[in-house]
Amino acid sequence: MTNYETLLSVENLSVGVSDKRKINTVIDNISFEVKKGEIIGIVGESGSGKTMTALSVIGLLPPSVKILSGKVNFHGKNLLTIEDKEFRRLRGSEISMVFQDSMTSFNPLLTIGAQVEEMLRLHSKYEKEEYKALTIEALAEVGLSKPQEIYQKYPHQLSGGMRQRAMIAMAMITRPKLVIADEPTTALDVTTQSKILGLLKKMNEKHGTSIILISHDLRVIQSICDRAIVMKDGKIVEAGPTQELFSDPENEYTKKLLAAIPVPFSKNSIMSKDIQNEIFIRNLERNENTLKKDIPDPAEQKNRQDDILMIKNLNVFYSENGKRLLGKRSRKQVIHNMTFSVKQGETLGIVGESGSGKSTLAKAIVGLNKEIEGIININDGATEGLVSFLSKPQMVFQDPYGSLNPTKKIGWILEEPLKLQTKLKKKERLAKVNEIIREVGLSTEHLKRYPSQLSGGQRQRVAIAAALIVNPKLVILDEPVSSLDVTIQAQILRLLKDLQKKYNLTYVFISHDLNVIFQICDRVCVVYQGEIVEMKEAKELFFCPDHEYTKELLKSAMLISKNCCHI
Amino acid sequence: MKYTLKKLATLIVSLLITSVLTFTAFQIIPGDSALNALGMDATKEQLERYREEMGLNKSLPVRYINWLKGALKGDFGYSTQYQMQMKVSTLIKNRLTVTFWLAVMSFLLIVVISIPLGIFAAGKKNGIPDSFITLITQIFMSVPPFFLGMLITLIFGIILKWFTPGSYINPGENFGQFLRFMIFPAIAVAVPKIAMTVKFLRSSLLREMELDYVRTAKSKGMTKARILIRHILKNALIPVITFLAMMLADILAGAILVEQVFNLPGLGRLLVSSISNRDYAVVQAIILYIVSVVIIINFIVDLIYQWIDPRVKRD
Structure with a gap:
């Protein structure tokens, strides 16, 4: 790798946001090099300055952000001092960018073809037909x-x-x-993620394009990068070849980041062979049992009584209004004939890609979706109306930005479900609010703040508190950690586990991230196109998946994290 | 196609509903149209005969159907304020010509002036030209059109003598002269609306500039002007189109005060005089016209949306 010549060198770059006479440094004196044909990864949590680094290389910093000092040399030219016109010519032709959110990053009113072709038109001269032919070729x-x-x-x-x-x-x-790729796979499903990363790698090998890959996800960085840079608070804390960096990190922060990666059964990974054998034997036994016509043993029957949630032949539909003239409603089935149950104190994971019907299922369970056929039986004492102290199943949503009312203080948000669902007096309500906020690892100080004044992790803690304050037995968690940084993710998962132990909670945990699922769930249910394709103990699913789709999911999840398994 | 048909169905249904509402509203208003037409001195027999003649003694649905049949043919009966000598349709048709040309001219002024001005202001965001435009629009937005009309009459009519105040020329007599005269009321109508549109377009453009796809366009190495015209403008125009359509409907409904100042025989003045003379046939017809204009313009806006925004179609 060292033989390659340098394409880009960033020297002592500092960048700051000016905010009322004060200058907040967001990038603090960083230096790195990108060689021709290499893929370099920049990893860090949100706010670490990784995107700002990318934007300063391509000259697209927002107007409020100013370069304080340093050089960005590209092909021997300092990009920070060249003229606008010259920089514009480079942009697109020599340096280009792949953005995170492909939905908003394309102009919604122009065709894909027009937008891809535009790039070519700006930087080359061809005949009209040639433009189109080349664009189609590129697609x-x-x-x-x-x-x-x-x-x-x-x-x-x-x-x-x-x-x-x-x-x-x-x-x-x-x-x-x-090419600078800023979180190019963050918004995508795991299987798609690994395909896109593979594509970047392929393009890099085919055309010798250097790539700066920015991600908060170490696994993404590890999967295709030759070298990596770890950033924190605008500084580079560690850099080096990916392999070395992640197998033998020196910096404390890198270690912490690595430790926070959800690794399935990391503690047991040495014993994985034994587990595999054990499961294998158990499977054999069970197969024999099923052959013996499966006499229901008393233990199993007792279990059935402990089922807190029982779903039988559930079909969920989704109606679309007025597709046809005079609005004949067309009905789409999202969930096909699902049957499963969840035991008291258990965590059931539901995993699948976006559009597989996971969230629809969650909504059906808590009663937000009315168009259902089949049986949903919730046996938590609340629905029978006997114990008024217990509440109906509660839900924690993915997006803690969107699901908390921005105009209310945290204290109000937490008190509201108590007002609606209980007859507690003001004092009692406040006491409960004070108790729960400490329970989720925040202080009463946070009650006086607005959601926008909290970090993503804190907001998710509030969302959990709001769900738990009414004493539910069953909590549905819909992608509760998907929008969080890895270290925060690990904290929230730990919190959920602790609370589960303390209150004997039952979780239905929905996620597209198999690694998160394996960390927290006892049993896992794989959903594909609205159907359960496989349901097993988590460990069993991990080591011996049966269904092709599960295998594919596991493969893409592992492909990304292949390197971290040996830590 | 499906979308268009669906919108067309909505259009027809809403037109029908509004016609029912317009008709019934006038049945509820107190007052006897027979007495109204014949005067207080009419005898009982005269009143009866009149009711018979006009079909006023039939049931409500029958009268509605008859009225609607007439309305579809453009026949709204006779106007009482002209002693039943003038057909409502001719009356409205004459007045509509004035209102129509006033609307066309002022709308053209709005589009032609405010769109470039809005783009220019947004392009020079917070610069001196932008601040200047913002200041001017702020002032003109708050000036009422009739006062502007008076100022225009003073400056262009009395001082500069570009037109003779109050000397409205019938389009049938001399169409060129008619248009020349109409420019001045059109300006009076258009200026405050231009100011509003500039402000609205500017803020819509600035909002679009913050979006991700603009950053993508920048990363392609496009110039700012090119991004503005090719990428941002179309997106920013989407809300502005609704805004412009509402203004057009507003002008088409008649600009009473401006008509008054320039002594134009427009629809607004006819409406006012009909209301004060209890000329219900005319009022009814004008209301039906105004409502239809709003509904039809909305329909056209929907069609325009479908044309510029591919997301609307949703196949």
Whole structure:
């Protein structure tokens, strides 16, 4: 790797946001190099300055952000001092960028073809037909089937993965020397994630394009990067070849980041062989049992009584209004014939890609979706109306930004469910609020703040507190950690486990992230296109999956984290 | 296509509903139209005969159907304020010509002036030209059109003598002269609306500039002007189109005060005089016209949306 010549060198770069005479440094004196044809990863949590670093290289910093000092040399030219016109010529032709959110990063009113082609038109001179032919070729190169059709499509008509491929096609069509990919896979499903990363790697090998890959996800960085930089609070804390950096980290922060990666059964990984054998034997036994016509043993029957949630032949529909003239409602089935049950004190994981019906299922359980057929039996004492102290199942949502009312203080938000569901007096309510806020690891000080004054992790703690304050037995967690940084993720998962022990809670934990699922769940249910394709003990599912789809999911999750398994 | 048909169905249904509402509203208003038409001195027999003649003694649904049949043919009966000598349709048709040309001219002024001005202001965000435009729009937005009309009459009519105040020329007589005269009331109507549109377009453009796709366009190496025209403008125009359509409907409903100042025989003045003369046939017709204009313009806006925003179609 060291033989490659340097393409980009960042020297002592400092960048700051000016805020009323005060200057907050967001990038603090960083230096690094990118060599020709290498993939370099920048990893760090949100606010670590990794995106700002990328934007200063391509010259797209927001107007409030100023370069304080340093140099960004590209091909021997200092990008910070060259003229606007010259920089514009470089942008797109020599340096291009792949953005995180492909939905908002494309113009919604122009076709994909027009937008990809535009890049080519700006930086080269061809005949009209040639432009189109080259664009279609570029779309085909990134693995989009039927590129002619894609050319005519609008961004909203493509899936997230397809859009991200189109974005890569757009960034690569002019054969730039450097592509900056800012969280290119964050918004995607695991299987799509690994495909997109594979595509970036392929393009890098085929065209010798250098890539700066920015991600908060160590696994993404590990999967394709030659070298990596770890950033924290605008500083580079550690850098080096990916392999060395992550197998033998020196810096405390890097160690912490690595430790926070959800690794399935990390503690037991040495014994994994034994577990595998054990499960294998158990499977054999069970197969024999089933052959013996499966006499229900008393223990199992007792278990059935402990079922807190029982779902039988559940079908959930989703109606769309007025597709046809005079609005004949068309009905789409989202969930097909699901049957499962959850025991008291258990954590059931539901995993699947977006669109598989996970969230629809959650909504059906808590009663937010009325168009259901089949049986949902919740046996937590609340629905029978006997014990008024217990509450109906509660839900914790993914997005702690969107699901807390921004105009109310935390104290009010936590008190509201008590007002609605209990007859407690003001004093009692406040006492409960004070108790629960400490329970989720915050202080009473936080009650006086607004949601916008809390961090993402704190907000998710509030969301958990709001769910638990009414004493539910069953809590549905819909992607509760998906929008959080890894270290915060680990904290929230720990909190959930502690609370479960303390209150004997039952969780239905929905996630697309298998690694998170394996960390917290006892049993896992794999959902694909609205059907349960596999349901097993977590460990069993991990070591011997049966269904092809589960295998594929595991493979993509592992592909990304293949390197961290041996830590 | 499906979308268009659906919108067309909505259009027809809403037109029908509004016609029912317009008709019934006038049945509830106190007052006897026979007495109204014939005067206080009419005898009982005269009143009866009149009711018979006009079909006023039939049931409500029958009268509605008859009225609607007439309305579809453009026949709203006769106007009482002109002693039943003038057909409502001719009356409205004459007045509508004035209102129509006033609307066309002022709307053209709004579009032609405010869109470039809005783009210019947004392009120079917070610069001196932008601040200047913002200040001017702020002032003109708050000036009432009739006062502006008086100022225009003073400056262009009396001082500069570009037109003779109050000397409205019938379009049938001399169409060129008519348009020349109409420019001045059109300006009076348009200026406050131009100011509003500039402000609205500017803020819509600035909001779009913050979005991710603009950053993508920048990363392609496009110039600022090109991004503004090719990427931002179309997106920013989406809310502005609704805004413009509402203004057009507003002008088409008649600009009473401006008509008064320039002594134009427009729809607004006809409406006012009909109301004060209890000329219900005319009022009813004008209300039906105004409501239809709003509904039809909304329909057209929906069609425009479908044309510029691919997300609307949703196949």
